[in-house]
Amino acid sequence: MKKILIFFSILITSYCYSQETFSFHCKVHPEKTYSLQMDISSINETTINSKTTKSQSISRITRVTSTKKANKNGQFPTTMKFGEVIVSGDGKEVLSPLSKTIISGLLSEDNKFNIDTIINPNLNEPTKIAVKSAFKDLKPDIDFPKNPLKIGDSFEHKMPMIIPVNGEQVKILITKVFTLKSVINNTAEFTVNEIISLNMESLNISASGEGNGVVEFNISENQIVKDKSNFTININIKKDKIDVKGFVKSDSEKITRIQ
Numbered sequence: 001m002k003k004i005l006i007f008f009s010i011l012i013t014s015y016c017y018s019q020e021t022f023s024f025h026c027k028v029h030p031e032k033t034y035s036l037q038m039d040i041s042s043i044n045e046t047t048i049n050s051k052t053t054k055s056q057s058i059s060r061i062t063r064v065t066s067t068k069k070a071n072k073n074g075q076f077p078t079t080m081k082f083g084e085v086i087v088s089g090d091g092k093e094v095l096s097p098l099s100k101t102i103i104s105g106l107l108s109e110d111n112k113f114n115i116d117t118i119i120n121p122n123l124n125e126p127t128k129i130a131v132k133s134a135f136k137d138l139k140p141d142i143d144f145p146k147n148p149l150k151i152g153d154s155f156e157h158k159m160p161m162i163i164p165v166n167g168e169q170v171k172i173l174i175t176k177v178f179t180l181k182s183v184i185n186n187t188a189e190f191t192v193n194e195i196i197s198l199n200m201e202s203l204n205i206s207a208s209g210e211g212n213g214v215v216e217f218n219i220s221e222n223q224i225v226k227d228k229s230n231f232t233i234n235i236n237i238k239k240d241k242i243d244v245k246g247f248v249k250s251d252s253e254k255i256t257r258i259q
Contacts, residue, residue, distance in 0.1 A: 021148035022183055026140050027109045027222045030076035033259040034065040034223070038252070045247040046166060057089035065138075067107060075114070078107035080135070097122045103135060111139040140224050142178070142215065154179040160199055165235050165246040172207050172233065173199035178215065187225070190215040194231050209233035209248075218258065227254040 028034070038061045045054045062083035070076040080103040085096035101123065105115040113136055118128045145155045159174045175197070178190045196209030211231025218225045235246035 021150045022180070022188060022219060023148045024144035024188070024217055024219070025222055026144065026224065027111060028065070028067060028107060028138060029109070029221070030067045030070040032067050035257045036063045036254065038254045040250065040252040042248065042250040047245040048166060049243055055090060057087065060086045075106040075108050077104070078113065079104045097127065101131070103131065107138065111137055113138050142224065149180050151180055151182065163233065163235065163246070163248060165237060166244045168205065168237055170205060170207055170235055171200040173197050183219070186219050188217045188219060190217070192229060194229070196231065196233050204238045205236070207233060207235045221258050223256060223258060225256045225258070228252070
């Protein structure tokens with residue numbers, strides 16, 4: 001009888017654990033420092049009637065976002081400082097005009113950034129307006145579901161992208177499937193599978209591809225701390241007796257450290 005009770009106790013405990021759920025809400029907290037490093041590398045090949053050209057690019061972005069104590073409205077002064085934003089390709093290395101830019105303003109926990117100051121003598125006024133528009137919302141690219149998830153649950157996220165190939169603007173759709181693999185020491189790990197398909201009506205263009213990756217989310221900090229992915233895309237264009245084949249391979253990694 002005692003063995004039966006122990007067995008049922010273990011069974012109930014295992015069942016309760018398997019049903020444990022976790023919520024994922026992305027937001028920035030006051031009095032924190034978020035240090036981001038993002039590395040992206042890509043290989044592009046274009047074949048026109050059997051003649052192939054190949055290019056490769058590597059980008060690195062570093063950024064430190066510091067927040068202060070919240071005011072009575074729940075907003076907190078925030079400063080975003082970019083390091084050197086480097087883009088290299090074909091043996092050349094170029095510093096982006098965004099390098100060393102300092103952005104400051106008031107941020108709220110729902111990721112809305114009310115920017116009032118942009119410091120960088122290399123940016124003209126139209127570019128500063130574009131920067132304000134790009135960073136007015138610090139919500140990450142991943143839309144987590146509002147309902148809690150348990151281990152093994154999956155959700156989809158769709159992201160459109162435009163790839164230029166031989167003068168054509170090829171619109172594709174990347175469908176990412178995130179599956180919650182584990183939660184250890186308050187860090188959730190998701191595996192990612194990607195399917196790439198054509199997202200435009202065209203009789204002379206086809207596109208397909210696939211990819212995979214991993215995402216880590218710090219639950220207590222409400223932040224993605226790692227996002228690593230790679231994918232390949234194949235594109236075919238037939239136009240005016242010209243056969244164009246495009247190939248893209250991309251690898252990216254974003255790491256965020258929080259203090």
